Amino acid sequence: MTTIQTLWWREALTLALESLLSGEDLSGSILIAKEVKVWFSLRRSIIELVTRKPRKYVRAVDGISFSIKEQETFCLVGESGCGKTTTGKALLGLVPITGGTVLFRPKEEILKILASLGVNHNNGFVEISRLPPKVMRVLRREIQVVYQDPFGSLNPRYTIRAVLEEPLKIHFPSMSPEEREERVLKALEEVKLTPPEEFLERYPHQLSGGQRQRVAIARALILKPSLVVADEPVSMLDVSLRAEILELMQSLKKQVGLTYLFITHDLAVARYICDRIAVMYLGTIVEMGDARRIIEEPLHPYTQALIAAIPEPNPENRFRIRKLPIKGEIPSAADIPRGCRFHPRCVKFDENKDVLRNCVEKEPRYIIADGRVVACWLYEERVRS
């Protein structure tokens, strides 16, 4: 670590944004999320209303910032309840964003359509977090999604043909039936469901889990999007099928030049397919950077615990008790601890109590060292001394 700069992340982003506005190089990015927040308000009881208690929120996503480069696979990794799925939904415009901005760079042709709808862009970037539904619908051609559960994400009463034709009918109403069928067949071929004609008239329940997930991928790709949000696409599949779907996603990415936002709880899967990883904890990113480097040398105490906990197919492990450098359980997102939100569970915090007063008082700064981001006071201290 030669050149370590400490910056408030906000400052860093302002810088990034300024550089963007001044036409400098952020052109490699396709999506920039800045301080994105998704809060859900909790209902207050009558007593709380009468006593004028402030409204409480579940802070599912609490100020996260990242950018996704074109044609990379960017991973959000974390345990259940850390806000990774909500982040994905927020970017897709499926849950309202409470605060922050999302900038997205669509293709030229989409930009033209957007311009005709009166949406301005800045160097090709469009602010997509607060667009009216009509405009968002145009953008859906550019951002598509693959869900975890192939049993739930396909309508059981639609044939595969109907599932795949629907997006075309919505987005290209003038397309002729022949052309539509051609696109559908091609999409099925691309996800290796061959011969495609055989699958057209089948219903989802007639397919196996792996085949259903292929249909879900075909549906996402049929509109030729630039960005695909893949929310745990292989978690429900058997191990032997997982590798096949991951392989397929990788080859499609190369073929069409896709960008993935890959959401997973499994760091081992992330290692195989992701370029960069952001590790999330309780609604924030605690560590972000190159996938392999994070797994080889995790800096944040939470990432370290997460990696220590992953079982490996090595029978020697049965003779040892795993050391887990973490304590307690994950707090509720409605009641996030003050200061660093990880400090009540942090083992490093116990070891360095006197040095780390900051942990209980202030949220950690983000340290940026060769493209790596760590939200931990420990590294702040290390930099200063």
Added chain:
Amino acid sequence: MLEVRDLTTRFYTFRGVVKAVERVSLELNRGEVLGIAGESGSGKSTLAWSLMGMVPPPGRIVDGSIVVDGIEVTKLSDAERRRKILWKKISMIFQGAINALNPVYTVGYQLAEPFIYHLGMTKKEALEKAEELLPMVGLRREVAKRYPHELSGGMKQRVVIAMALALNPPVVIADEPTTALDVIIQAQILNLMKKLKTERAISIILITHDLSVIAEMADRVAIMYGGKIVEYGPADEIYNNSKHPYTQALLNSIPRLRGPIEKLEFIPGEPPDLINPPKGCLFHPRCKYAMGKCRIEEPELYEVGENHTVRCWLYSR
């Protein structure tokens, strides 16, 4: 401790007979952990239910013997089995996070039930006994007064483990005990199970689709495919010197955290239909070494090493 011979369980459905478990033989010694791995639909859960004698209809045990601690289980009537075997001799750790706990009773009451019904304790004694169980699995005694919905997934799983161990059974079956849990909690539960295993010298059958989890616990491993055991041997042998093409492919399909990043292998095709299983070896349609013989005749389990058997023609002599 436990001896299973030629256990066969079938489901008699309208569409045909599902051969869920076919002639499975296993042995389990005291203090040993046996891991059973396989894909969904390989019959591993049906095997667990069969061992407990609780195969849901329309399924039933057709053939074979199960001897637990010297008692032949398949010959017993339901009532006898409930009285003599279940919970006392053999118990099951369910997937706690899903629905193993009754939402309308406190945790304490649910833990106390085996003491009331099996040992004839009064409710008060039983509740006290139940509270004593909780520290063993790393929970505070107060948890007994709580309801399942007040607990996190990891805590629920601990309660389910405490329940299974309440009457000190020598054999415990754990069916996907960590599947719905986050990695950190999974590691904590596995640590707990390792600790309890050595402290109380219980024998565990660990059933999961995750070979990494099995590596954390098992001394011996059985790989199931299409209701049959295709490879059976000591853990070191299975992981470092696997013989069956299915086991090899399964191991190569696991994304690993360390070491070189090789291309992940996958197994083309789908698991066999157990109503109309393919002729010959069940794995031959997906096997890259399939020969003429594989398509016609089914292989037996062949010995390839000490206590290591493989159901594959490649190793027949």
